[in-house]
Amino acid sequence: GDSVTQMEGPVTLSEEAFLTINCTYTATGYPSLFWYVQYPGEGLQLLLKATKADDKGSNKGFEATYRKETTSFHLEKGSVQVSDSAVYFCALKGYQKVTFGTGTKLQVIP
Amino acid sequence: GAGVSQSPRYKVAKRGQDVALRCDPISGHVSLFWYQQALGQGPEFLTYFQNEAQLDKSGLPSDRFFAERPEGSVSTLKIQRTQQEDSAVYLCASRSPSGSSYNEQFFGPGTRLTVL
Secondary structure: OOEEEEOOOOEEEEOOOOEEEOEEEEOOOOOEEEEEEEOOOOOEEEEEEEOOOOOEEEEOOEEEEOEOOOOEOOEEEOOOOHHHOEEEEEEEEOOOOEEEOOOEEEEEEO | OOOOEEEOOEEEEOOOOOEEEEEEOOOOOOEEEEEEEOOOOOOEEEEEEEOOEEEEOOOOOOOOEEEEOOOOOOEEEEEOOOOHHHOEEEEEEEEOOOOOOOOOEEEOOOEEEEEO
């Protein structure tokens, strides 16, 4: 079945550091890929998405590129802020349901 | 409403009690999903509705879990004879029927269930 593997956290970075959170997936067919973010005390929010190979999703300075050849969708940001502290979930959508990774907690310190 | 709403936000139950969790999807969204998120884990799929039809219930962990959406709008997830392992956040999501948001599921804030 479908599965998502993302790097374990927590990840602790200083403000303005570069962020990479790795995500790889296993799926049949051509899934859509997502990054969701969960801020402390809040619900899941879609951060960005890509629906086909080589698409780049971007939002709020975050980017991720759908790499079919490596089955990856790594999340990157050039300069993190304290306000980016949250849990980040990589996910894929097959036919209907969404399959999530286990989440990576990011803590950004001033 | 502006988004998916769920109630109650928090529920404490004694082991063996039955609970009912409610989800109000975004108006006009025909697809509705339930997920279970254990502490420190990602959400896991439970079941899916299209209008009032439950098209996939493969993720329901046992026959103590039951979901319904009788009029194709509000949905209720019922857990009978709750067990401690049922403690989790239960998330509801709905999806637009068409357009640029078609692939996106919009999540509610969740109901945190604690079984003592």
